[in-house]
Amino acid sequence: xxxxVGIKRVVDYNVRIRVKSDGSGIETDGVKMSINPFDEIAxxxxxxxxxxxxxxxxxxxxxxxxxxxQQLRTGLAMGADRAVQIQCDxxxxxxxxxxxxxxxxxxxxxxxxxxxxxxxxxDNNQTPQMLAALWGRPQxxxxxxxxxxxxxARVVREVDAGLETIEVNLPAVxxxxxxxxxxRFVKLxxxxxxxxxxxxxxxLEELGVxxxxxxxVSDYTPPPTRSKGIVVDDTGQLVSELxxxxxx
Amino acid sequence: MNYTAPEREIMEYDVVVVGAGPAGLACALRLKxxxxxxxxxxxxxxxxxGAHILSGAVIEPGPLNDLLPDWRDNPPPVCVDVTGDELxxxxxxxxxxxxxxxxxxxxxxxxxxxxxLCQWLATHAENAGVDIFPGFAAADxxxxxxxxxxxxxIGDMGVGIDGEPKDTYVQGIEIHAQVTxxxxxxxxxxxxxxxxxxxxxxxxxxxxxxxxxxxxWQLPEGRVQPGKVQHTMGxxxxxxxxxxxxxxxxxNDRLAIGFVCGLDYADPDFVPFEAFQQLKHHPMIRExxxxxxxxxxxxxxxxxxxxxxxxxxxxxxxxxxxxxxxTLNVPKIKGTHQAMKCGMVAADHIAEADAADxxxxxxxxxxxxxxxxxxxxxxxxxxxxxxxxxxxxxIETLTGGRLKRTLTNHxxxxxxxxxxxxxxxxxxxxxxxxxPRDRLASxxxxxxxxxxxxxxxxxxxxxxxxxxxxxxxxxxxxTRFCPANVYEMVEETDGLxxxxxxxxxxxxxxxDIKDPYQVINWVTPEGASGPNYQNM
Ligand SMILES: Cc1cc2nc3c(=O)[nH]c(=O)nc-3n(C[C@H](O)[C@H](O)[C@H](O)COP(=O)(O)OP(=O)(O)OC[C@H]3O[C@@H](n4cnc5c(N)ncnc54)[C@H](O)[C@@H]3O)c2cc1C
Ligand code: SF4
Numbered sequence: 001x002x003x004x005v006g007i008k009r010v011v012d013y014n015v016r017i018r019v020k021s022d023g024s025g026i027e028t029d030g031v032k033m034s035i036n037p038f039d040e041i042a043x044x045x046x047x048x049x050x051x052x053x054x055x056x057x058x059x060x061x062x063x064x065x066x067x068x069x070q071q072l073r074t075g076l077a078m079g080a081d082r083a084v085q086i087q088c089d090x091x092x093x094x095x096x097x098x099x100x101x102x103x104x105x106x107x108x109x110x111x112x113x114x115x116x117x118x119x120x121x122x123d124n125n126q127t128p129q130m131l132a133a134l135w136g137r138p139q140x141x142x143x144x145x146x147x148x149x150x151x152x153a154r155v156v157r158e159v160d161a162g163l164e165t166i167e168v169n170l171p172a173v174x175x176x177x178x179x180x181x182x183x184r185f186v187k188l189x190x191x192x193x194x195x196x197x198x199x200x201x202x203x204l205e206e207l208g209v210x211x212x213x214x215x216x217v218s219d220y221t222p223p224p225t226r227s228k229g230i231v232v233d234d235t236g237q238l239v240s241e242l243x244x245x246x247x248x
Numbered sequence: 249m250n251y252t253a254p255e256r257e258i259m260e261y262d263v264v265v266v267g268a269g270p271a272g273l274a275c276a277l278r279l280k281x282x283x284x285x286x287x288x289x290x291x292x293x294x295x296x297x298g299a300h301i302l303s304g305a306v307i308e309p310g311p312l313n314d315l316l317p318d319w320r321d322n323p324p325p326v327c328v329d330v331t332g333d334e335l336x337x338x339x340x341x342x343x344x345x346x347x348x349x350x351x352x353x354x355x356x357x358x359x360x361x362x363x364x365l366c367q368w369l370a371t372h373a374e375n376a377g378v379d380i381f382p383g384f385a386a387a388d389x390x391x392x393x394x395x396x397x398x399x400x401x402i403g404d405m406g407v408g409i410d411g412e413p414k415d416t417y418v419q420g421i422e423i424h425a426q427v428t429x430x431x432x433x434x435x436x437x438x439x440x441x442x443x444x445x446x447x448x449x450x451x452x453x454x455x456x457x458x459x460x461x462x463x464x465w466q467l468p469e470g471r472v473q474p475g476k477v478q479h480t481m482g483x484x485x486x487x488x489x490x491x492x493x494x495x496x497x498x499x500n501d502r503l504a505i506g507f508v509c510g511l512d513y514a515d516p517d518f519v520p521f522e523a524f525q526q527l528k529h530h531p532m533i534r535e536x537x538x539x540x541x542x543x544x545x546x547x548x549x550x551x552x553x554x555x556x557x558x559x560x561x562x563x564x565x566x567x568x569x570x571x572x573x574x575t576l577n578v579p580k581i582k583g584t585h586q587a588m589k590c591g592m593v594a595a596d597h598i599a600e601a602d603a604a605d606x607x608x609x610x611x612x613x614x615x616x617x618x619x620x621x622x623x624x625x626x627x628x629x630x631x632x633x634x635x636x637x638x639x640x641x642x643i644e645t646l647t648g649g650r651l652k653r654t655l656t657n658h659x660x661x662x663x664x665x666x667x668x669x670x671x672x673x674x675x676x677x678x679x680x681x682x683x684p685r686d687r688l689a690s691x692x693x694x695x696x697x698x699x700x701x702x703x704x705x706x707x708x709x710x711x712x713x714x715x716x717x718x719x720x721x722x723x724x725x726x727t728r729f730c731p732a733n734v735y736e737m738v739e740e741t742d743g744l745x746x747x748x749x750x751x752x753x754x755x756x757x758x759x760d761i762k763d764p765y766q767v768i769n770w771v772t773p774e775g776a777s778g779p780n781y782q783n784m
């Protein structure tokens with residue numbers, strides 16, 4: 001069985017996000033970029049599945065310009081067998097991304113697609129669900145535990161009420177949550193090996209997918225900055241200050 | 249650790265370079281240019297190349313011309329030609345323009361982000377066949393059987409704060425090499441260890457240092473004048489503290505502002521970070537910054553000892569280059585061109601000799617050391633205060649350093665005076681309102697990160713000193729000189745306790761240098777920990 005894992009290049013979660021001065025997007029110049037943390041967890045799960053003898057091949061893919069090859073190489077160094085870059089020069093919206101994934105899943109005859117539940121840049125949390133629908137296959141989202149047995153996946157999901165356990169038939173789409181596992185560190189010799197692993201570059205059009213932007217972003221604004229605080233002497237002053245500001 | 253580690257995995261190289269700063273990268277690239285057959289690896293503790301680089305930086309492009317003759321066709325991402333120089337003497341509210349000393353004339357130089365330049369240089373080195381490994385710290389030296397240096401040991405990953413391996417534990421590998429090049433920059437921790445072990449500083453003065461702090465600002469449109477270089481002396485520093493500020497105008501409304509002060513200051517209560525923040529409130533600077541926002545900020549120590557403090561730069565199997573050796577030209581406040589040249593001299597030597605032996609002489613015969621010799625008396629002249637220093641500087645400049653005298657350097661940690669012996673002058677410091685509010689707020693802009701469940705990388709060799717002698721004699725200066733507020737004394741029922749907030753550390757190395765008892769030992773944390781500087 002082949003497992004496909006999606007890897008998105010995003011601004012590192014440690015970086016303080018700054019909105020471009022013209023409000024057209026996020027500043028990425030000189031900013032550290034990393035694999036979306038949820039995708040790292042997805043890849044770790046795929047690797048553990050393969051190491052447990054339950055999969056034959058782990059393929060990482062990413063849609064983006066050549067810069068995303070850096071993240072694909074990291075994925076290979078973590079242990080993926082090969083990588084596919086779906087080349088496109090603009091960020092894909094969820095529906096187009098899901099269509100590209102579908103084309104790849106069909107081409108590879110994937111038995112399982114594991115994705116992060118969302119990317120920390122746009123926080124859409126839509127692509128895995130869309131892929132499952134387009135593919136006509138079951139989905140198990142927000143996974144905090146995955147167990148593959150006899151062509152089925154038993155998945156514990158993190159839901160508002162607690163944990164929910166479901167079973168889905170493979171092929172399926174699983175989207176992973178934070179508590180599923182702790183991704184491994186890359187070992188230095190693996191980085192050298194990763195340089196020699198195959199990395200295929202394929203155009204979006206070659207996969208038969210065209211870009212369709214059905215969402216328009218009008219503006220980016222930073223959250224309002226906190227105004228300077230004051231120190232109050234006692235509760236009486238606190239109450240009157242709050243009243244003056246119309247807060248109580 | 250109760251656990252017995254298996255034999256470490258080994259990778260073999262001809263040359264391993266520790267540190268991907270300008271020195272290490274120039275050395276690695278030059279090695280490949282000279283000898284394509286050599287296998288060269290570069291190890292860098294920052295998560296990415298440039299993540300731990302903090303500099304001004306106005307640089308002299310000479311070594312770039314040598315290394316990459318066509319570099320201007322495809323320049324590093326931040327690169328602005330210098331258009332003019334200004335030197336100001338500040339008083340609390342006023343200012344006087346001083347003539348720019350010849351060392352600080354920047355005609356023909358460029359303003360860069362040294363972090364971005366290193367990333368760019370790393371790409372060139374990789375294309376030439378160098379293997380570069382960001383995110384890995386050289387934690388230890390690997391010795392050959394004959395006692396010489398035979399490579400480095402990469403730090404383990406996934407060890408808990410208790411020293412026990414966690415689920416994610418990965419053992420660091422050994423990198424074996426014919427020659428190990430230490431390019432760790434100022435106060436490198438393996439360099440420090442090797443200088444002691446091989447007594448490389450037996451015939452030189454102690455190294456001296458400064459602390460540099462910097463912020464990169466995004467300013468309202470039109471205020472920045474790309475290419476303008478400004479330096480200040482005077483306020484807010486006392487006359488006997490060596491230092492001043494730099495203000496470099498970049499493109500796209502970006503401004504780099506920084507502050508460097510000598511770590512030979514005497515006042516145990518002095519807070520370098522506060523001095524930098526005060527400077528920003530001088531009317532001349534404040535009007536520049538108001539309404540802008542900070543993009544990135546951080547701190548890094550800088551070597552100031554120059555010629556007198558240059559240790560022997562070779563030992564069996566290894567060499568020291570760049571700021572790890574101490575090649576920075578202080579009167580020029582420039583170390584980048586010196587670091588690169590030094591790396592290239594080392595590369596030429598290693599390519600020819602296949603060994604470290606002979607590099608010390610090679611460097612001393614090179615223009616790197618000639619440049620240091622010429623200005624050797626300028627920085628020590630400031631030990632007696634700013635005005636005497638300026639006089640010495642003028643004499644040494646006029647004579648081109650040809651006078652027979654050589655002034656001496658003293659270790660910075662011994663310069664601190666007891667709290668009871670020192671009365672701080674009235675500095676006339678003002679109430680501040682520009683960001684960052686305090687050191688914690690500043691660390692936030694360094695985007696520094698350490699997994700908290702790892703051994704504390706600031707080792708205190710004699711912890712009882714902190715709670716006993718130090719409090720009485722110096723009043724815990726670590727809580728003041730650290731620019732990231734890593735050290736705090738907290739009150740407990742049974743007395744004071746030193747709390748080390750290691751995850752805030754920005755790897756500047758100031759504590760390792762300035763601690764008066766020399767009981768703080770900075771070691772590398774897990775690879776990829778530390779600051780994530782943006783265009784610094
Ligand atoms: C505030 C400030 C302003 C400055 N302004 C200027 C200027 O305007 N012009 C100028 O020319 N120079 C300037 N300098 C000096 C200049 O930055 C240095 O001289 C230069 O960076 C030295 O280069 P280097 O390669 O020797 O060391 P560094 O640039 O310090 O690089 C060392 C690298 O090694 C890595 N490293 C260290 N130890 C290890 C380890 N054990 N394992 C793995 N990696 C390790 C570090 O993370 C770092 O990336 C300034 C310095 C400061 C602090
Ligand atoms: S702990 Fe030491 S090295 Fe780290 S930021 Fe503070 S002074 Fe610098």
